[in-house]
Amino acid sequence: DAGITQSPRYKITETGRQVTLMCHQTWSHSYMFWYRQDLGHGLRLIYYSAAADITDKGEVPDGYVVSRSKTENFPLTLESATRSQTSVYFCASVAMDRDRKVRGNTIYFGEGSWLTVV
Amino acid sequence: GQQLNQSPQSMFIQEGEDVSMNCTSSSIFNTWLWYKQDPGEGPVLLIALYKAGELTSNGRLTAQFGITRKDSFLNISASIPSDVGIYFCAGQLGGTASKLTFGTGTRLQVTL
Numbered sequence: 001d002a003g004i005t006q007s008p009r010y011k012i013t014e015t016g017r018q019v020t021l022m023c024h025q026t027w028s029h030s031y032m033f034w035y036r037q038d039l040g041h042g043l044r045l046i047y048y049s050a051a052a053d054i055t056d057k058g059e060v061p062d063g064y065v066v067s068r069s070k071t072e073n074f075p076l077t078l079e080s081a082t083r084s085q086t087s088v089y090f091c092a093s094v095a096m097d098r099d100r101k102v103r104g105n106t107i108y109f110g111e112g113s114w115l116t117v118v
Numbered sequence: 119g120q121q122l123n124q125s126p127q128s129m130f131i132q133e134g135e136d137v138s139m140n141c142t143s144s145s146i147f148n149t150w151l152w153y154k155q156d157p158g159e160g161p162v163l164l165i166a167l168y169k170a171g172e173l174t175s176n177g178r179l180t181a182q183f184g185i186t187r188k189d190s191f192l193n194i195s196a197s198i199p200s201d202v203g204i205y206f207c208a209g210q211l212g213g214t215a216s217k218l219t220f221g222t223g224t225r226l227q228v229t230l
Contacts, residue, residue, distance in 0.1 A: 035220075042122070042206060042220040043161070090160050104151050104210040104218040109160030 003027070006091050006110040013117055019078045021113045023091030031102050032074040033058070033092040034066065036085075037112075043090065049074055081117045089113045124207055124221030132229050137194040139205060139224040146187035147209030147219075152179075155204045155223075164205075165192070199228050 004025040013019050023032065030051050035043040035058075045058030049068040063085060065077045074093075078085055091110040094102055124141045131137055141150070149168055153161035165176050167183035167190060174181055178195045190207055207221040 040222055042124075042222040043208075044220070045218070092160070101212075102214050104149060104208060105163055105166035107163070107218070109162070111158070111160050 004091060004093050004108055004110045006089075006113045008113060009111065010114045011116070013081050013115070015081060015083060015117055017081050019081050019115065021076045021078075021089055021091075021115070023074045023076070023110060025072055025074075025091075025093040025108075027093065027095065027108075028071055029093035029095045029108075030071070031094045031096065032068065033094075033107070034064070034074070034076045035090045035092065035109075036060065036087040037090060038087050046076065046089075078115075081115075083117050085115065086117045087115060089115060122207060122209060122219055122221035124224055126224060127222070128225040128227070130227045130229060131197055133197060133199060135197055137197055137201070137226060138191065139226075140189060140191045141207030141209075141221045142189045143209055143219075144188070147211060148187075149210040150181070150183050150190040151208040151210065151218075152181050152190070152192050153206045153208060153220075155206065157203070161206055194226075197226075197228050199230065201226060202228050 007022045033048040034046040037043050044060050046064050047066040049055045052068050052071050055066050090112050092107050094107040151166050152164045155161045165181040170187050172183040180193045182191045204223045204225050206223050209219050211217040
């Protein structure tokens with residue numbers, strides 16, 4: 001029962017470098033999400049994906065790129081990392097229910113990726 | 119975007135005490151959710167509320183969906199050390215988790 005896994009768990013990178021955070025889920029959930037968590041802001045949605053090859057922006061998408069070529073993977077790329085992107089990043093997934101709704105009470109979060117940009 | 123104000127931001131309590139925290143919004147939600155996040159982990163759902171006025175319990179936890187649909191409350195009775203963590207409220211519009219808005223969190227610390 002692997003669930004949802006993120007890698008790397010911890011990363012330090014330099015300003016301007018490209019960084020990719022990986023997310024893998026074993027449930028075949030249709031929806032996947034990337035959140036960032038910062039002090040005083042709670043969790044904010046960066047991007048989400050309703051299915052393979054379908055992605056959409058969340059609340060704070062600038063500076064990030066996502067892709068979803070396979071249902072089980074949803075990588076998040078920082079094309080040119082900035083210090084303001086130092087944060088904890090959480091991937092999440094959720095299945096569509098029988099009513100074809102996607103309910104927050106069935107969302108599962110990964111363990112988080114701690115990213116520091118110096 | 120929507121704002122969820124959660125209070126208090128942090129609290130120290132003694133083991134055995136009851137805890138109350140709340141969440142208020144500038145707009146209405148159809149669903150209120152309460153999550154707990156342990157250090158180094160992702161959030162885990164505690165309670166889900168679907169109707170205005172609803173009161174739901176999960177063990178020592180009780181949460182209420184405010185009548186105005188703009189607020190929610192979480193109470194923890196007889197706190198124990200493992201209650202330590204950050205508690206998040208979240209409001210959801212419609213049936214899509216992409217419309218989930220999280221509060222800023224309440225950090226709970228329990229002293230023996």
